[in-house]
Amino acid sequence: xxxxxxxxxxxxxxxxxxxxxxxxxxxxxxxxxxxxxxxxxxxxxxxxxxxxxxxxxxxxxxxxxxxxxxxxxxxxxxxxxxxxxxxxxxxxxxxxxxxxxxxxxxxxxxxxxxxxxxxxxxxxxxxxxxxxxxxxxxxxxxxxxxxxxxxxxxxxxxxxxxxxxxxxxxxxxxxxxxxxxxxxxxxxxxxxxxxxxxxxxxxxxxxxxxxxxxxxxxxxxxxxxxxxxxxxxxxxxxxxxxxxxxxxxxxxxxxxxxxxxxxxxxxxxxxxxxxxxxxxxxxxxxxxxxxxxxxxxxxxxxxxxxxxxxxxxxxxxxxxxxxxxxxxxxxxxxxxxxxxxxxxxxxxxxxxxxxxxxxxxxxxxxxxxxxxxxxxxxxxxxxxxxxxxxxxxxxx
Numbered sequence: 551x552x553x554x555x556x557x558x559x560x561x562x563x564x565x566x567x568x569x570x571x572x573x574x575x576x577x578x579x580x581x582x583x584x585x586x587x588x589x590x591x592x593x594x595x596x597x598x599x600x601x602x603x604x605x606x607x608x609x610x611x612x613x614x615x616x617x618x619x620x621x622x623x624x625x626x627x628x629x630x631x632x633x634x635x636x637x638x639x640x641x642x643x644x645x646x647x648x649x650x651x652x653x654x655x656x657x658x659x660x661x662x663x664x665x666x667x668x669x670x671x672x673x674x675x676x677x678x679x680x681x682x683x684x685x686x687x688x689x690x691x692x693x694x695x696x697x698x699x700x701x702x703x704x705x706x707x708x709x710x711x712x713x714x715x716x717x718x719x720x721x722x723x724x725x726x727x728x729x730x731x732x733x734x735x736x737x738x739x740x741x742x743x744x745x746x747x748x749x750x751x752x753x754x755x756x757x758x759x760x761x762x763x764x765x766x767x768x769x770x771x772x773x774x775x776x777x778x779x780x781x782x783x784x785x786x787x788x789x790x791x792x793x794x795x796x797x798x799x800x801x802x803x804x805x806x807x808x809x810x811x812x813x814x815x816x817x818x819x820x821x822x823x824x825x826x827x828x829x830x831x832x833x834x835x836x837x838x839x840x841x842x843x844x845x846x847x848x849x850x851x852x853x854x855x856x857x858x859x860x861x862x863x864x865x866x867x868x869x870x871x872x873x874x875x876x877x878x879x880x881x882x883x884x885x886x887x888x889x890x891x892x893x894x895x896x897x898x899x900x901x902x903x904x905x906x907x908x909x910x911x912x913x914x915x916x917x918x919x920x921x922x923x924x925x926x927x928x929x930x931x932x933x934x935x936x937x938x939x940x941x942x943x944x945x946x
Contacts, residue, residue: 589638600701601640605630607691618785620659623691624666629787629860631695633865636794637808637862644677647693650686739804740820740865746890749793749862753839756856760784760844789860793884800874803864812855816863825893897904
């Protein structure tokens with residue numbers, strides 16, 4: 551007879567539960583990656599790859615502040631589900647929603663969530679495949695997405711031409727001899743010395759949120775002319791559709807992770823067991839982050855640690871990246887930047903973030919990461935942060 555208290559989700563954490571439970575389950579031979587990745591992949595009998603993602607999407611703080619209507623929640627749901635597929639090397643094709651709604655919730659708000667999802671799907675030429683709704687104690691939105699990939703990991707088979715396609719993208723330079731295959735799950739395709747490439751720029755969302763809240767509290771009239779730009783950024787989440795398409799077409803990435811929970815989490819996933827060294831001077835900041843850093847006297851790196859920009863971090867072999875980078879046409883607007891390198895596993899750290907404890911200042915996506923380094927760790931990323939004095943110290 552059990553005499554001790556059974557642990558609860560609060561005791562062990564929902565991520566720990568999933569991480570420890572799923573590896574004990576049997577897997578079908580068609581399952582092509584691993585449990586716990588941003589998107590799961592299966593191989594069909596004819597050699598195609600199907601990518602799946604599902605996500606419960608927290609209610610946006612911009613809606614709570616009255617800066618946007620509930621269409622934002624629908625747009626955010628599509629962005630979140632599709633971003634996982636994009637990071638895994640897939641091409642999103644369709645999204646469905648599940649809504650859990652209290653009986654007293656406004657019907658107009660529910661309609662706006664659905665309309666926002668349909669609008670975001672249409673904007674990216676993917677199928678909005680409908681939704682389901684059921685009663686529950688609090689409003690919740692869950693999005694699921696499906697995508698396709700180009701054959702198996704050795705690039706021996708092609709995606710069937712009958713599958714829906716994404717909008718025509720500008721032709722991008724290919725990396726010679728690169729297989730047409732999806733990138734590996736986070737951390738399992740990276741090798742020591744691989745470049746870390748960021749798709750997107752950093753700090754835009756958190757900067758817009760900070761400036762909106764600061765302007766409201768301080769009644770800063772000089773901010774009135776900028777308010778529209780800040781509102782537009784927080785109300786319209788942007789997945790890295792174009793950059794992901796270019797990386798996928800060129801066969802560049804060996805692993806990928808989206809930055810939904812923040813930059814450090816993505817680096818952790820990519821560099822497990824190896825470590826990473828990030829060049830702070832190479833980090834590309836969104837113009838709103840640079841504006842916020844000047845207006846509010848904040849180190850821009852602190853803004854870069856926030857979530858909400860929906861970037862993707864890839865690992866890429868150096869030679870294919872150099873060929874791709876040199877062949878990029880003049881005027882290319884893709885936001886792809888090499889920001890560091892995968893390490894060799896030396897030192898006391900076993901991966902970016904392994905010896906770093908960090909938490910959100912609240913449980914919302916809009917917040918900055920607060921980082922506490924463990925004493926005596928020798929990880930290169932931590933050393934970079936300490937040297938630049940950019941860590942936000944929090945109690946251990």
